[in-house]
Amino acid sequence: MNFKRFGRPAVIAIAAGLALSSCAANEGAAPASDEASASTLTGTLNGAGASSMDAAQQAWIAGFQTANPAVTINYEPSGSGGGREAFIAGGTDFAGSDSYMSADELAGTFKSCAPDSKAVDLPVYISPIAVIFNVDGLTDLNIDADTLAKIFSGAITSWDDAAIAKLNPDATLPATAIAAVHRSDDSGTTKNFTDYLGKAASDVWTEKASDTFPFPGEGAKGTSGVVDAVTNGVGTIGYADASQAGKLSTAKLMVGTDFVAYTPEAAAEVVAGSPLVPDRAADDLALDLNRKTTNPAEYPLVLVSYAIVCNEYADPAKGELVKAYIEYIASAAGQTVAEGAAGVAPLTSELETKVAAVLATVK
Incomplete structure (x- = not known):
């Protein structure tokens, strides 16, 4: 990298x-x-x-x-x-x-x-990070951390993949290729996204949390660039600060045994329960966010x-x-x-x- x-x-x-x-x-x-x-x-x-x-x-x-x-x-x-x-x-x-x-x-x-x-x-x-997507005929999407990790690492390449279908039994999934869009620039949103995948899907996502996205694929500069690429593409999925998701469809994440939609309140709950990063200066307030929560009142994909x-x-x-x-x-x-x-x-x-x-x- x-x-x-x-x-x-x-x-x-x-x-x-x-x-x-x-x-x-x-x-x-x-x-x-x-x-x-x-x-x-x-x-x-x-x-x-x-x-x-x-x-x-x-x-x-x-x-x-x-x-x-x-x-x-x-x-x-x-x-x-x-x-x-x-x-x-x-x-x-x-x-x-x-x-x-x-x-x-x-x-x-x-x-x-x-x-x-x-x-x-x-x-x-x-703010929560929204998983945004644009797939013809699909407005609701349930996703778990393992499946999301496989999509963004390139292991899952089609929207009708069995892993996605299992999480969305009532959906009609097209045989459309997945275009996973990531940030092309050094991005804290990417670091939070990869931190979440590394902790919540550790068996699948083995890369360390990083400002630079670790896999090839379609890159776009800035939050607005990712939103534009997902909006104007076909079979696209990406990640962006939820405040800029606009009218795009957004996925629900599996937390424990429930699928949870992002809300500011659910993001705040995770932050409230997260400790400071250890071994730093007393006046440095960096937070070690709890990505592995099983509490459905919390949304762990937060920045x-x-x-x-x-x-x-x-x-x-x-x-x-x-x-x-x-x-x-x-x-x-x-x-x-x-x-x-x-x-x-x-x-x-x-x-x-x-x-x-x-x-x-x-x-």
Whole structure:
């Protein structure tokens, strides 16, 4: 597996995209109120990363800029891997990522951070990952982890395969070839998807969780690219942040002995019952998601998007702005904005409190 690394041209490309996203966000912001005009915050923040959370980011940006009219925030949905790389290289002030930083990333240096300072993962966005499909004559689909793993590894290639038929005895399955669509870019959604398959279908899916999809097939860039490929293809199936599934049909996953449809509430239940990843800094809130739950009130194919920020910024003014923005998006008010814009689950009060405690130390 080849991991694409960010070089200088990629950071420049993200910067160009950020300038365009700034115009769009400013156009969508409401006029500043008298209270907003009293804000003393000023400056520009650049962020990049997970495309899954782009709708929420644009809503957060509009809300924050309305309250703080002298602040400009740009977010480029370049993918989780791209966002982390740009942040590490100093090309952005924060990153959004559907997967937390690896041990190797944490062991390195962060050019936006003060000397000897590191970065931390702060959960700010919870959403189910939908298994989306477009098969003529098929609107409902039950699937278990083993069968899903065989489809995306290429072991099952036709929609009328016996394994699919067994799970869907009342369906009329066509003898159509399966076109499994995956993310072509480094993607935290892919890492969550492959993590789920590796844990829930360990006898079938032997690859490690990875931002890069480990098998050949049809690839598409970004969440929107996967949704477009599934929508416009024949016999297609893919995975995407549920907030962007649109009118596509979505599968029910087997959890225990039941088939469970995704809901924000069921995604939040899994997160609430998941511990922190062990052996990390006390202020790093990376979560070890429970993929093997048998509780039908939980939907295990879930992603948590993190805001990745410095403990201490090389530029204190940037630190003040980042702190204020992430405090807003992780607050009850910010989570309500994301829920309205993307239909995602808000942070639990316990997790909200933990994030706020870490942000209080950021400078």
